[in-house]
Amino acid sequence: MLWQALVLQLGYNATLVTIGSCLLGIAAGATGTFLFLGKRALVSDAISHSTLPGVGLAFMVMVALGGDGRALPGLLLGSAISAGIGLLFVSWITRHTRLAEDAAIGAVLSVFFGFGIVLLTVIQTMSSGRQAGLESFLLGSTAGMLWNDALVISIGGALVLALTLILRRPMSLVAFDREFAAGAGMNVPRIELAMMGLALAITVVGLKIVGLILIVALLIIPAVAARFWSNRVGHVVLIAGAFGGLSGYAGAAISATAPALPTGPIIVLIAFALFTISLLAAPGRGILAVILRHFRFQRRVHIRQGLLALATGQPIYERLTLRLMRRAGFVRRDGVATDTGRAQAAKALLDERRWQILRSNARHEAAAARYDGLTPLESVLTEDQLAELDSSLSPKVVI
Amino acid sequence: MQLELATKNGDRQADNNTAHSPLAIRGLTVSYGQKPAVFSVDATFEPGAMTAIIGPNGAGKSTLLKAALGIIKPLSGRVTSYGQPLAKQRHRIAYVPQRASVDWDFPTRVLDVVLMGLYRQLGLLKRVRPLHIEAAISCLARVGMEGFANRQIGQLSGGQQQRVFLARALAQTADLYLLDEPFAGVDAATEKAIIAVLKELNAQGKTVVAVHHDLATVPDYFDRVFIINTTRVAEGTVEEAFTPAALQEAYGGRLATAQIAMTG
Numbered sequence: 001m002l003w004q005a006l007v008l009q010l011g012y013n014a015t016l017v018t019i020g021s022c023l024l025g026i027a028a029g030a031t032g033t034f035l036f037l038g039k040r041a042l043v044s045d046a047i048s049h050s051t052l053p054g055v056g057l058a059f060m061v062m063v064a065l066g067g068d069g070r071a072l073p074g075l076l077l078g079s080a081i082s083a084g085i086g087l088l089f090v091s092w093i094t095r096h097t098r099l100a101e102d103a104a105i106g107a108v109l110s111v112f113f114g115f116g117i118v119l120l121t122v123i124q125t126m127s128s129g130r131q132a133g134l135e136s137f138l139l140g141s142t143a144g145m146l147w148n149d150a151l152v153i154s155i156g157g158a159l160v161l162a163l164t165l166i167l168r169r170p171m172s173l174v175a176f177d178r179e180f181a182a183g184a185g186m187n188v189p190r191i192e193l194a195m196m197g198l199a200l201a202i203t204v205v206g207l208k209i210v211g212l213i214l215i216v217a218l219l220i221i222p223a224v225a226a227r228f229w230s231n232r233v234g235h236v237v238l239i240a241g242a243f244g245g246l247s248g249y250a251g252a253a254i255s256a257t258a259p260a261l262p263t264g265p266i267i268v269l270i271a272f273a274l275f276t277i278s279l280l281a282a283p284g285r286g287i288l289a290v291i292l293r294h295f296r297f298q299r300r301v302h303i304r305q306g307l308l309a310l311a312t313g314q315p316i317y318e319r320l321t322l323r324l325m326r327r328a329g330f331v332r333r334d335g336v337a338t339d340t341g342r343a344q345a346a347k348a349l350l351d352e353r354r355w356q357i358l359r360s361n362a363r364h365e366a367a368a369a370r371y372d373g374l375t376p377l378e379s380v381l382t383e384d385q386l387a388e389l390d391s392s393l394s395p396k397v398v399i
Numbered sequence: 400m401q402l403e404l405a406t407k408n409g410d411r412q413a414d415n416n417t418a419h420s421p422l423a424i425r426g427l428t429v430s431y432g433q434k435p436a437v438f439s440v441d442a443t444f445e446p447g448a449m450t451a452i453i454g455p456n457g458a459g460k461s462t463l464l465k466a467a468l469g470i471i472k473p474l475s476g477r478v479t480s481y482g483q484p485l486a487k488q489r490h491r492i493a494y495v496p497q498r499a500s501v502d503w504d505f506p507t508r509v510l511d512v513v514l515m516g517l518y519r520q521l522g523l524l525k526r527v528r529p530l531h532i533e534a535a536i537s538c539l540a541r542v543g544m545e546g547f548a549n550r551q552i553g554q555l556s557g558g559q560q561q562r563v564f565l566a567r568a569l570a571q572t573a574d575l576y577l578l579d580e581p582f583a584g585v586d587a588a589t590e591k592a593i594i595a596v597l598k599e600l601n602a603q604g605k606t607v608v609a610v611h612h613d614l615a616t617v618p619d620y621f622d623r624v625f626i627i628n629t630t631r632v633a634e635g636t637v638e639e640a641f642t643p644a645a646l647q648e649a650y651g652g653r654l655a656t657a658q659i660a661m662t663g
């Protein structure tokens with residue numbers, strides 16, 4: 001059953017929902033990257049929680065107009081309006097009071113969510129309309145989703161993705177360096193508004209599938225995970241889109257295998273698995289790579305110190321240094337230097353002396369800045385420069 | 400009252416020069432909360448000159464630049480560039496913000512930062528072509544950083560970061576270069592490299608305005624000064640305006656007499 005779901009063999013509706021969810025994930029990952037890099041990730045939490053009153057009010061209005069209150073476009077429009085109002089409150093509070101943005105987010109988020117829950121409770125007591133299923137906006141559900149709903153979600157996701165790609169340059173410039181962007185004549189507040197607007201659109205489009213409580217995870221986790229893999233904005237956006245799309249696709253497919261499985265939490269769990277893998281295994285920024293790099297560096301430092309001690313005839317006390325020196329074949333088991341060890345030690349000492357001369361001479365300032373106690377001077381200077389430097393070495397050292 | 404202050408602080412005969420000035424500021428006031436950081440300042444920067452904006456800490460040097468560029472919204476004041484509203488002349492202005500103002504762990508390479516200087520040409524959708532990359536690399540070469548094009552910006556030293564910022568401004572190919580503390584916290588080699596580039600720009604007829612904090616180097620690096628301490632203290636060539644009296648007025652007791660003697 002799971003395999004069938006993953007290869008889109010569970011029927012027309014389930015297939016469409018899975019594809020829609022994949023598109024939504026790609027758009028959320030790409031858009032969320034700019035929120036994350038601009039350090040505005042939490043704003044999306046305020047946006048998503050502010051959608052709930054809009055869902056409730058839109059339902060009531062549609063019932064009052066004689067419908068059953070379940071039309072998705074109507075509910076999404078309502079949620080977009082109330083999320084927009086929440087967003088305006090956050091930026092107004094931040095700009096016109098002494099409260100910081102996090103406090104404004106906390107206040108708006110809880111008030112709007114509370115109001116939304118009250119509205120949903122009222123709706124439960126209403127006699128008209130088909131209220132069953134409105135709670136699915138909290139955690140997301142693909143069960144009973146219609147062809148039309150899936151179409152709305154797919155088109156919405158594709159539109160947001162296109163807009164994000166069009167605005168990628170101004171958005172990354174503002175996220176990196178607002179002052180330069182403003183100085184170059186960009187309308188920074190308008191670009192930030194567009195960034196928030198895209199996050200709002202993702203939230204609204206994703207309400208039905210992921211649910212408002214967890215949509216923030218789909219915006220942020222792919223971006224955070226992708227950051228481990230690349231040092232370039234463009235690549236981070238692409239990878240985040242891929243992670244988001246994968247999470248959306250697999251999450252919707254898995255949840256389609258059983259009617260009671262909520263979609264949002266499964267999508268988020270898959271995104272989290274991708275994050276964990278990135279955190280541990282990514283080359284460069286991943287934890288394992290960082291630890292490995294640290295140990296390699298430590299080894300180089302210990303060996304260098306050990307060689308310098310050998311060359312100057314000082315005893316080596318540190319166990320780790322001795323062990324590393326032994327393993328490299330520089331000293332014997334009893335602590336006496338081998339021939340290779342002595343040769344390497346003399347070389348290290350010469351290198352260190354050369355560095356000393358270099359660093360005491362103001363003329364070599366640029367080269368001296370590269371001193372870290374490890375880099376051999378031969379890799380910094382040319383042969384001629386080395387020879388010139390050696391002329392001031394005394395006593396002359398010959399290898 | 401307002402008019403009187405503006406006149407006292409103003410420079411009436413300079414209004415004739417306003418039409419040619421790359422950056423002319425009239426009656427600029429900027430306030431954080433209720434306390435003005437810059438109060439009713441007039442300034443007319445000479446075309447083709449190298450001007451240092453100097454003054455004690457908190458005197459409003461950086462604020463003056465940011466407000467002139469519209470990065471901070473001023474309470475009052477008018478800013479023109481080459482006789483037109485500044486907004487119409489932005490393509491002729493390059494700005495180098497303070498190094499500390501950005502997140503250096505941002506996922507971007509040195510080359511990408513310099514390419515940001517070409518955003519005006521690239522617009523929203525145009526692809527980055529080899530000619531853009533060549534332009535960016537040649538700007539990096541002018542500051543001695545061409546070997547670092549593919550480095551992540553977080554791996555650079557402070558001085559290298561500052562040079563990359565300067566390279567980005569060079570990529571903007573402007574007529575007026577505004578720099579906010581370009582020598583703050585950089586090594587001596589970088590300081591030399593930066594001043595060499597600025598003098599080269601100046602020799603090409605470009606106008607350079609820099610917020611500067613090291614009084615000892617003012618006469619070597621610049622030909623004009625603008626001294627500010629919330630209000631304008633003095634403005635003119637180094638010989639005219641960089642006087643012990645003006646410095647005493649701007650810095651008050653905060654300036655060691657020895658330093659005045661040295662610079663005067």
